[in-house]
Amino acid sequence: MGLAWRPLGLRTRVSVSYALGALALSSALALAVPALVQQRLLTNTQSAAQDQVWRNAEALRRDIASSTNDGEPLTENGISSALDDLLRSNGALLLLLLPDGEPRSLSGLLETNIPISVAETVATAGAAQQLTNINDIPQLVIGLRIAEIDATYYELVPLDDLNTTLNTLRVVLGLMAVGSGAAAALIGYYSSRRLLHPLSEVATAAQAIASGRFDTQLDEQPDPDLDRLTTSFNDMGDALRQRIERDQRFASDVSHELRSPLMTLSASVEVLKGRQNEMPEAASQAVDLLASDIARFQQLVADLLEISQLDAGAIVLDRSPLLVGEFLYRVLDQFGASAVISPDPRESEIAVLGDKRRLAQAVSNLLENANKYGGGAKLVRFSGDSSVVTIEVIDDGPGVPEADRTRIFERFSRAGADAGRRETATGVGLGLSLVSEHIRLHEGRVYVTDRLDGKSGARFVIELPAFHRAAEDGELAL
Amino acid sequence: MATKILTVEDDERIRSAVKLAFEEEGWDVSEAGTGEEALAKFSLELPDVVLIDIMLPGIDGFEVCRALRRESDVPIIMVTARADTHDVVAGLEAGADDYLTKPFAPKELSARIRAMLRRARNSDGQTLQRIKVGDLEISPEEGIVLKGEEEVHLTKTEFKLLVELAGQPGKVFSREVLLERVWGYDYFGDGRLVDVHVRRLRTKIEPDAANPRYVVTSRGMGYKLQP
Numbered sequence: 001m002g003l004a005w006r007p008l009g010l011r012t013r014v015s016v017s018y019a020l021g022a023l024a025l026s027s028a029l030a031l032a033v034p035a036l037v038q039q040r041l042l043t044n045t046q047s048a049a050q051d052q053v054w055r056n057a058e059a060l061r062r063d064i065a066s067s068t069n070d071g072e073p074l075t076e077n078g079i080s081s082a083l084d085d086l087l088r089s090n091g092a093l094l095l096l097l098l099p100d101g102e103p104r105s106l107s108g109l110l111e112t113n114i115p116i117s118v119a120e121t122v123a124t125a126g127a128a129q130q131l132t133n134i135n136d137i138p139q140l141v142i143g144l145r146i147a148e149i150d151a152t153y154y155e156l157v158p159l160d161d162l163n164t165t166l167n168t169l170r171v172v173l174g175l176m177a178v179g180s181g182a183a184a185a186l187i188g189y190y191s192s193r194r195l196l197h198p199l200s201e202v203a204t205a206a207q208a209i210a211s212g213r214f215d216t217q218l219d220e221q222p223d224p225d226l227d228r229l230t231t232s233f234n235d236m237g238d239a240l241r242q243r244i245e246r247d248q249r250f251a252s253d254v255s256h257e258l259r260s261p262l263m264t265l266s267a268s269v270e271v272l273k274g275r276q277n278e279m280p281e282a283a284s285q286a287v288d289l290l291a292s293d294i295a296r297f298q299q300l301v302a303d304l305l306e307i308s309q310l311d312a313g314a315i316v317l318d319r320s321p322l323l324v325g326e327f328l329y330r331v332l333d334q335f336g337a338s339a340v341i342s343p344d345p346r347e348s349e350i351a352v353l354g355d356k357r358r359l360a361q362a363v364s365n366l367l368e369n370a371n372k373y374g375g376g377a378k379l380v381r382f383s384g385d386s387s388v389v390t391i392e393v394i395d396d397g398p399g400v401p402e403a404d405r406t407r408i409f410e411r412f413s414r415a416g417a418d419a420g421r422r423e424t425a426t427g428v429g430l431g432l433s434l435v436s437e438h439i440r441l442h443e444g445r446v447y448v449t450d451r452l453d454g455k456s457g458a459r460f461v462i463e464l465p466a467f468h469r470a471a472e473d474g475e476l477a478l
Numbered sequence: 479m480a481t482k483i484l485t486v487e488d489d490e491r492i493r494s495a496v497k498l499a500f501e502e503e504g505w506d507v508s509e510a511g512t513g514e515e516a517l518a519k520f521s522l523e524l525p526d527v528v529l530i531d532i533m534l535p536g537i538d539g540f541e542v543c544r545a546l547r548r549e550s551d552v553p554i555i556m557v558t559a560r561a562d563t564h565d566v567v568a569g570l571e572a573g574a575d576d577y578l579t580k581p582f583a584p585k586e587l588s589a590r591i592r593a594m595l596r597r598a599r600n601s602d603g604q605t606l607q608r609i610k611v612g613d614l615e616i617s618p619e620e621g622i623v624l625k626g627e628e629e630v631h632l633t634k635t636e637f638k639l640l641v642e643l644a645g646q647p648g649k650v651f652s653r654e655v656l657l658e659r660v661w662g663y664d665y666f667g668d669g670r671l672v673d674v675h676v677r678r679l680r681t682k683i684e685p686d687a688a689n690p691r692y693v694v695t696s697r698g699m700g701y702k703l704q705p
Contacts, residue, residue, distance in 0.1 A: 256559065260489050263581040267495035270584050274502050298581055320653065320669055321699070330665040357666055 011192045018188025019181045026177035034170045041162050046129065046140060049157040053142045056086055057153045060096070061146050079104055093139075093156040098149075114154055118143050122152055131159070138163060198226050202233055214241040251308040258301050265294050303430040307411070310437045317355040317441055321467055324350045324382050324389055331363045332380060339367070339377040339393075350384035353467040354442055362438045362446075363391065365431040366460045370395040374458050389464045396457040400448050408448065409436040439464070481595060482506040484525035486516040486542060487557070488534055496529075499584035505591075513537035517545055520552075527591050530574070531557040532565055540572040547573035551633040553594040555587070570674035575635040576661060577668075593662030594635075609644040611692060611705055614683060616644050625683055635660065636679045639672075640703075643693065647705035650696040676701055 008016070063082035079096065083104060086094060095109040103111045113134050121128035122143035129142040140157040201218060208216040216237060218230045272279075272287045279287065309315050325345025332339060352359075363380075370377035374397025381392040400408060411433040439446045444464035451457040483505050487493045490511065497507040508523055510516035513534050520528065528546060532539035543554055556569035556577040566577050576590055609616040615624040618641050623630045632640065638660050643651060657667035660675075676695075680687040694704045 259559075259581050260492060263489075264491045264495045266581055267492070267499045267584045271495075271498045271502055301581075318668070318670060326665075334664070334666065357668070360666055 011189060011196060014192035014195075015185045015188035019185035022184030023177060023181035026173070026180045030170065030173035030177045033173055034166050037169060038162070038166050041165070042131075042159075045157070045159065045162060049140055049142060049155075050129070052157070053144060053153075053155045056094070056155060057144045057146055060086060060153060061148055064149055064151075093158075095154040097152040097154070109154065109156060113156075114141060114143065118154075119152075122154075198229065202229065205233065205237075209237055209240065214244060245312075248308055248312045251304060252312070255301050255305040255308060262294070262298055262301060266298060269294050300430070303434055306434060307430065307437070310441075315441060317358065319353050319355050321351050322354050322356055322359070324348065324352055324384065324391065327356070327359070328363065328380055328382060328391065331360050332367070334360070335364050335367050337367050337377055337380075339380045342379060342381045348382070350382060350389055351467045352389050352442075352464045354464065355438075358438045359442070359464075362435040362462065363393070365435045366393040366462075368431055369460070370397070370458070373397055374399075378457070384466050386468075387466055389466045391462040391464070393460045393462075394451060394457060396451075396455060399450055399456055399458045405448050408432050409446065435462075480504060480506045481527070481591075482508065482523060482525040483591065484508050484510065484516065484519060484523065484528045486510045486513070486528065486530045486534065486539070488512065488531065496584060496587075500588070503588050513539070513542040516542050520546060520550075525552065527594060528552055528554045529557065529587070529591075530554060531580075532569060533559065540568055543569065543572040543574055547633075551631070553591075553634060555590060555594070557582070566668070567670060567674055570671065571678070573633070573678075575633065576671065589662075596662070609641075609647075611644060611647060611703060613685075614692060616640060623683065630682050632679070632682060636675060636682070639675050640679060640683070640693075643701065643703035647703045650700050650702045652700040656700070672701070 060082050063085060064079060079098070083094065083096060093109045094105065095111065095114070096104040097111065098104065115130055115132055118128045118130050118141050122145055126145040126147070127143065129140060132139055132141050134156065138159040140159060141154065142157065143152060143154045145152055198221065205216045205218050214237065217234050221227050221230045269287065269291045273291055276284045276287055306315075323345075325341070325343070325348035328341055329345040332341065367377050370393060374395025377393050377395050379392075379394040381394065383390050409432050411430060436446050439462055442464055444462060446460065446462045449459050449461065451459050481504075483500055485493055485496055485500075485507060487496070487509070488511050493509050493511070497509060500507045508519055508525065510519050513536050516528075516530070530539045530542055534542070537545075539556060543556065546552060546554060553576075554574045556566075556574040557580055558565040558569060558577055559580060569577055575594060578587055578590065607618075609618075613626050617623075621637055623632055623637065623640065639656065642656060642659050653669040653672045654665055654667070656672045657663040657669065658665075661667060661671060663671075676693055677687075680690050680693055683692055684690045690704075692704055694702055696702055
């Protein structure tokens with residue numbers, strides 16, 4: 001399928017609008033400047049041309065006049081040589097109309113080239129000029145009446161030089177427009193990046209907070225515009241942290257408060273248990289119920305405390321090298337589990353660097369879980385390579401449905417709790433979440449799959465970093 | 479004569495319940511609600527074991543422990559809030575022999591106390607010959623350690639630990655083995671008991687506790703007594 005439409009980023013938008021703005025401005029200049037320059041140049045050229053034409057006409061008049069003595073008719077020779085002089089001196093295109101109606105031109109300028117409006121204005125007002133195109137070259141046509149000899153003098157001033165200049169100017173300005181557009185895009189890009197830099201810091205800090213580092217703070221900004229953002233962000237972080245700390249303290253305080261009465265309860269129920277044989281049957285049963293629920297209550301409070309410590313990041317692992325085989329053997333023994341350990345723990349040198357009691361609790365919780373939901377663990381298997389040690393706890397119960405495999409490691413969740421499969425579920429759902437937290441503290445992970453041999457049952461897997469014993473520096477006493 | 483336990487705990491209800499449970503065990507129990515009261519009762523009654531809650535009004539459990547240690551090697555069990563706080567190590571460094579976390583089952587405490595009394599009374603019929611290592615002379619039977627000419631005062635637990643290590647000089651004892659032999663713990667005992675006791679032992683017998691000559695750490699494995 002095609003790419004999903006994504007709105008342009010702020011930075012792109014800023015760059016594009018900078019570029020468009022610069023382009024519009026410089027294009028307007030590129031259009032306006034040649035027009036203004038053209039106007040100005042034209043005026044200058046026109047007045048210069050006018051002067052020139054006046055001078056030419058005057059020279060012509062003088063030449064012609066001097067070549068004829070008073071009263072004598074104009075000689076053809078005189079006219080020709082006067083025109084010739086003019087032509088030589090400035091190379092202009094010129095045309096002289098004499099009273100005899102015969103046009104004289106040495107440069108190919110024809111009477112038909114002269115716009116009628118110019119001829120008429122010259123005839124009535126004595127002088128005229130107009131811009132026109134002759135042979136696709138813009139030309140200024142200037143006409144003058146030389147009353148003294150009753151002639152009309154026309155001259156064409158080509159403006160193609162002017163046009164070349166203007167065209168060059170247009171090209172230069174156009175290029176500059178494109179260039180400044182590109183430059184503006186770059187400036188927009190970098191300045192928006194600079195402007196957005198504090199935002200990316202905020203984003204980084206927010207990410208840090210989201211991942212649990214609640215003490216993340218933004219540095220004080222000297223810029224008053226950014227100071228507000230920084231201050232309110234830091235205030236938000238503080239408020240969040242205080243709130244979370246309050247919640248954690250609450251859980252911890254509650255558990256602490258519960259311990260004193262629990263202490264009294266467990267000591268008292270023990271005295272009662274010691275005297276159970278002196279009690280009537282019903283009282284004795286009640287004491288059993290009381291004792292087992294007090295034990296459960298104690299475990300729950302201990303788990304809650306552990307969780308609140310984990311949340312507060314206050315757990316310090318007491319790590320030492322553990323031979324995994326021996327460790328599992330001891331855990332199973334203490335738990336009273338009948339599962340088989342494979343391979344033989346006495347022959348294995350596989351080791352991890354772990355907090356013995358927390359790892360023992362993790363494995364016990366998996367065994368407990370197997371008791372509750374899987375009819376008890378059948379096999380505990382371990383293996384290790386140079387980097388990872390794997391411990392598997394396998395039962396032959398119904399297994400854990402795919403959809404529950406993440407959820408069961410969350411607090412107070414229970415496999416299939418919503419599917420009504422809770423007939424044997426009497427414990428609270430903190431056990432597996434503690435397993436997950438403890439293994440995570442050990443830089444490991446825990447997950448559940450189906451059994452690998454295709455039979456029904458759950459396979460809980462703990463993975464821990466392997467530990468390699470340094471060269472032995474002493475013989476072990478047994 | 480019945481074993482006498484001094485329970486130092488500021489919560490009266492806990493004190494009463496623990497007293498009931500201990501009396502079921504056949505022990506004599508005397509109670510103290512504050513540290514001051516505990517110190518006064520201790521010198522009057524000379525109990526066999528002292529149980530101290532760290533959280534006490536007035537002078538706290540650590541201070542009580544240190545004060546008791548100045549005049550006695552009586553077995554002391556600390557009651558702490560949690561196993562993994564610094565309280566445990568601080569309590570052990572103040573001189574406690576063992577610790578329990580609240581809420582504990584009184585049965586568990588009884589087991590601890592019995593183990594402690596056992597090691598306070600004898601040395602399980604170990605080889606009772608004198609052991610000489612460097613400047614040290616250990617007499618298991620008399621419970622005396624000489625450093626040169628001078629007698630070193632060890633608590634019962636420190637002494638038992640030293641005798642275990644001295645039983646096989648040069649051999650490495652894992653923390654688990656020491657926990658079992660000295661404290662009577664199974665595999666899951668807290669290794670910090672061993673670590674802190676070794677530290678305490680070193681300050682008493684080593685010429686330089688920071689660079690031990692006798693009780694040497696075997697990296698990642700345990701401790702041994704250097705012959």
